[in-house]
Amino acid sequence: MWIYLLKRVFLAVAITVIAVTLVFMMIHAVPGDPAVALLGPRATPEMIAHLHREMGLDKPLAVQIVIFFEGLLQGNLGYDVLSQRPVADIIFEQLPYTIELIFVSILWAVAIAVPLGCYSAMRRNSVIDQLVGIMAVATIAIPSFVMAVYALLIFAVTLHWLPAVGAGQGFLDGLVHLILPAFAVGIGWVGYISRLVRASMMEILGENHVRMARSFGISEWRIGLRYALPLAILPTVTILGVGIAWLLSSAVFIEVVFARPGIGALIVQAVNTRNYAVVIGAVLVTTVVTVLATTASDLIAASLDPRTREKL
Amino acid sequence: MQSVSRRTFLRAGAALSGGIISAGMPLSQVIWAAEGKVLKVRSSGDLVTLDPAFLGQAAEVDLTNCIYSKLTRYKPGTEWGWELEAADKIEQVDPTHIRFRLKKGIKFSGDHGELTAKDVKFSFERVIKLNSPIKPQWGSLNHVELEDDYSGVIVFNAPFAAVWLVPLPYAVGQIVSEAAVTKATKDGGNFGVKPPAFSGPYVLADWKPNQYALLTRNPDWSGPKPGFDEIRILPIPDAKAAERAYQAGDVDFTVVGLDSLAAFKSNPPANTEIAERASTHYTWIGMNTDHPKLKDINVRRAIQWAINVPQVLDTAYDGQSIAATGIIPPGIVGHRAKTLVPPEGDLSKAKELLEKAGVNGLTLSLDCTNDSQTSAIAQTVQAQLSQVGISLVVNARDPGTFWSLGVESEGDSWKDVQLFIMTFSGLPDPYDYVTWFVQDQVGIWNWQRFRSQRFDELNAKGLSINDPNERAKVYQEMQDLMEDSGAFRFLTNETNPILYRTTRMKAAMRPDGTPLYIDFQPA
Numbered sequence: 001m002w003i004y005l006l007k008r009v010f011l012a013v014a015i016t017v018i019a020v021t022l023v024f025m026m027i028h029a030v031p032g033d034p035a036v037a038l039l040g041p042r043a044t045p046e047m048i049a050h051l052h053r054e055m056g057l058d059k060p061l062a063v064q065i066v067i068f069f070e071g072l073l074q075g076n077l078g079y080d081v082l083s084q085r086p087v088a089d090i091i092f093e094q095l096p097y098t099i100e101l102i103f104v105s106i107l108w109a110v111a112i113a114v115p116l117g118c119y120s121a122m123r124r125n126s127v128i129d130q131l132v133g134i135m136a137v138a139t140i141a142i143p144s145f146v147m148a149v150y151a152l153l154i155f156a157v158t159l160h161w162l163p164a165v166g167a168g169q170g171f172l173d174g175l176v177h178l179i180l181p182a183f184a185v186g187i188g189w190v191g192y193i194s195r196l197v198r199a200s201m202m203e204i205l206g207e208n209h210v211r212m213a214r215s216f217g218i219s220e221w222r223i224g225l226r227y228a229l230p231l232a233i234l235p236t237v238t239i240l241g242v243g244i245a246w247l248l249s250s251a252v253f254i255e256v257v258f259a260r261p262g263i264g265a266l267i268v269q270a271v272n273t274r275n276y277a278v279v280i281g282a283v284l285v286t287t288v289v290t291v292l293a294t295t296a297s298d299l300i301a302a303s304l305d306p307r308t309r310e311k312l
Numbered sequence: 313m314q315s316v317s318r319r320t321f322l323r324a325g326a327a328l329s330g331g332i333i334s335a336g337m338p339l340s341q342v343i344w345a346a347e348g349k350v351l352k353v354r355s356s357g358d359l360v361t362l363d364p365a366f367l368g369q370a371a372e373v374d375l376t377n378c379i380y381s382k383l384t385r386y387k388p389g390t391e392w393g394w395e396l397e398a399a400d401k402i403e404q405v406d407p408t409h410i411r412f413r414l415k416k417g418i419k420f421s422g423d424h425g426e427l428t429a430k431d432v433k434f435s436f437e438r439v440i441k442l443n444s445p446i447k448p449q450w451g452s453l454n455h456v457e458l459e460d461d462y463s464g465v466i467v468f469n470a471p472f473a474a475v476w477l478v479p480l481p482y483a484v485g486q487i488v489s490e491a492a493v494t495k496a497t498k499d500g501g502n503f504g505v506k507p508p509a510f511s512g513p514y515v516l517a518d519w520k521p522n523q524y525a526l527l528t529r530n531p532d533w534s535g536p537k538p539g540f541d542e543i544r545i546l547p548i549p550d551a552k553a554a555e556r557a558y559q560a561g562d563v564d565f566t567v568v569g570l571d572s573l574a575a576f577k578s579n580p581p582a583n584t585e586i587a588e589r590a591s592t593h594y595t596w597i598g599m600n601t602d603h604p605k606l607k608d609i610n611v612r613r614a615i616q617w618a619i620n621v622p623q624v625l626d627t628a629y630d631g632q633s634i635a636a637t638g639i640i641p642p643g644i645v646g647h648r649a650k651t652l653v654p655p656e657g658d659l660s661k662a663k664e665l666l667e668k669a670g671v672n673g674l675t676l677s678l679d680c681t682n683d684s685q686t687s688a689i690a691q692t693v694q695a696q697l698s699q700v701g702i703s704l705v706v707n708a709r710d711p712g713t714f715w716s717l718g719v720e721s722e723g724d725s726w727k728d729v730q731l732f733i734m735t736f737s738g739l740p741d742p743y744d745y746v747t748w749f750v751q752d753q754v755g756i757w758n759w760q761r762f763r764s765q766r767f768d769e770l771n772a773k774g775l776s777i778n779d780p781n782e783r784a785k786v787y788q789e790m791q792d793l794m795e796d797s798g799a800f801r802f803l804t805n806e807t808n809p810i811l812y813r814t815t816r817m818k819a820a821m822r823p824d825g826t827p828l829y830i831d832f833q834p835a
Binding site: 048083085156166259 | 360361368443445447448502503504505520521522523524546547548549550553554556557559560561562563710711712713715716719721722725756
């Protein structure tokens with residue numbers, strides 16, 4: 001287990017270094033001067049040159065990368081010359097909003113999808129199973145931003161039940177502001193996870209140990225929940241780890257549609273203005289979050305399934 | 313203590329929710345309900361800085377207008393003008409000297425003392441000293457001479473007629489405390505988003521990045537009391553999200569997209585005033601006069617005549633924007649009554665000019681930003697030029713790439729630039745519109761590479777004339793020169809459509825629709 005953990009840490013560091021270096025090179029390869037984009041059409045050549053110096057853009061690319069990693073080793077993500085603030089402050093102000101959106105979205109999606117998947121597997125081909133199947137395909141097929149816009153039009157604009165924009169103030173208001181964005185992000189996952197759980201459950205329910213349990217006269221529901229579900233849930237747990245990365249990118253749309261603060265909106269804004277320091281810092285943080293999430297999901301899967309644990 | 317059963321709790325919760333919903337009140341508003349008069353407005357972007365010497369976005373200036381005093385301020389209304397704010401008196405002594413006298417008793421917050429002429433000198437001169445990106449707003453400012461604690465003289469190197477409507481009532485005219493800023497920063501430099509002291513009727517009580525900025529009354533403010541106790545400014549960059557936020561009741565004042573104006577006019581939200589104000593933007597199609605394909609003036613003029621501007625505006629702006637007569641918008645000194653080439657153009661005239669140039673089967677490129685409105689303009693122009701045999705290749709680019717194309721210091725891409733769609737935004741003085749097209753700007757912002765000695769002379773002359781009628785003639789002639797060069801096809805100055813809830817406020821705006829929050833009054 002410890003060797004496995006060490007391997008994962010080494011892999012995480014390697015992935016992060018590669019991702020940041022790639023992004024560094026990609027954003028420098030894009031045509032357009034960040035100083036021109038930041039200062040706008042009124043900047044004089046002297047001002048542009050001054051900003052180049054302040055942003056360190058007058059140095060060769062390799063030197064810029066080395067300086068960034070040197071700073072990183074000292075816990076410094078860089079400095080945003082425009083707002084005169086450390087990049088870490090800017091990112092860690094926004095990150096919690098994205099994390100809470102992803103967490104709540106996954107939480108409600110799992111809470112609904114797992115029982116639906118179980119029920120469908122245990123009552124396969126019933127009317128409810130067929131309805132769940134149709135709904136699952138529909139929710140997977142509709143992009144989250146389309147869902148977001150319609151949810152907004154119905155619940156915020158027409159019914160005036162929920163707020164349309166922002167993240168709210170305080171816990172209760174924050175929760176109210178999370179309802180529509182979390183619905184839009186999570187709805188596709190309800191369909192996906194319910195299908196996944198159904199398929200896994202059906203496979204497990206056909207295995208020998210389940211048949212043996214049936215022969216002992218254990219009730220079907222107890223077999224499903226006690227013996228089949230813990231095994232059927234494993235693919236879902238693994239998928240959720242990878243899903244964090246996917247959710248980080250879908251959060252971009254949702255944060256724009258709902259004018260919510262968050263890391264997605266921050267990256268879009270920073271890329272448009274060529275604010276390199278913020279782009280690099282944000283990519284670094286999202287890479288770390290993704291690596292942490294996949295590692296955590298692997299570990300959870302290992303703790304649920306002794307066979308996986310033995311392989312580590 | 314009486315225990316509350318689960319059943320009782322659920323019943324009470326259901327009753328409360330039902331009450332709220334049946335009252336038609338958004339849940340967020342119930343939670344957000346605050347004491348006093350609260351103004352909730354949308355801004356188009358979040359704060360990057362609150363230092364007046366570095367303000368880059370209109371959204372920041374709207375906010376800082378509330379927290380810092382200026383010598384003068386814009387008058388709300390539909391005609392451009394200014395009135396006194398922190399100044400008790402201000403006058404032009406001669407073309408390069410302006411004398412001011414401050415009102416007594418304006419206090420900086422946080423025990424930083426009274427606002428004096430020393431603070432005015434510090435605030436104005438630091439913009440130049442710190443080589444701020446917005447330094448050009450101060451024109452040829454040299455320094456401020458102090459006469460006593462409350463009086464001083466602003467000294468320019470050359471006449472600068474734009475001073476009355478550009479630097480003084482706008483961003484760089486905002487006054488900060490010398491004592492507070494030098495204490496908070498190393499050398500009186502950029503203090504970013506943490507103002508060390510306030511001198512306006514409001515203070516920044518809270519700012520959550522990308523979420524909201526909250527302004528509350530400044531307890532040290534001795535001037536006229538503004539109408540609202542609190543102003544909540546919500547940054548909503550996306551225009552469509554802003555429209556939904558208004559319809560949902562999250563904000564009560566917002567600018568909306570021109571493409572939505574027709575829909576709002578035909579089906580206005582309840583208790584809403586739709587104001588349409590002439591914006592200070594200017595959009596045009598430029599042509600690189602140094603490009604071999606466009607060197608012949610007949611080719612450029614043919615393009616001017618082939619473009620039907622009202623048709624372009626119908627497509628891109630849903631017919632809600634009127635054709636420009638030049639770069640200077642209506643309401644600003646120097647606005648022209650009409651263009652030299654009629655907005656509708658004339659295809660036969662365009663074909664005639666191409667024949668005269670001996671050109672056929674011409675293929676040109678058009679560079680533009682990749683937003684939907686500009687892309688719609690590009691596609692319409694592409695179709696229009698095809699009618700005269702010009703094949704147009706549209707290159708829609710992201711803003712960062714686009715804004716470097718014609719800048720010589722960014723490489724050789726300027727040599728390949730042919731046609732391009734450009735939008736600038738100006739301040740309310742004609743100088744701010746024309747100054748980008750002088751010969752010194754070739755290869756910087758004059759991507760047309762338009763060169764005219766007469767134009768440069770007029771540019772200098774316009775700044776030395778104070779009489780508005782005389783100034784107008786100068787700037788009208790400059791626009792004639794631009795158009796006559798064939799390098800410009802003026803499209804529109806756009807309109808700023810604004811929605812606000814009449815049951816909540818009496819809004820106060822500059823003629824271009826920019827909100828002046830301290831003049832807003834509760835309904």
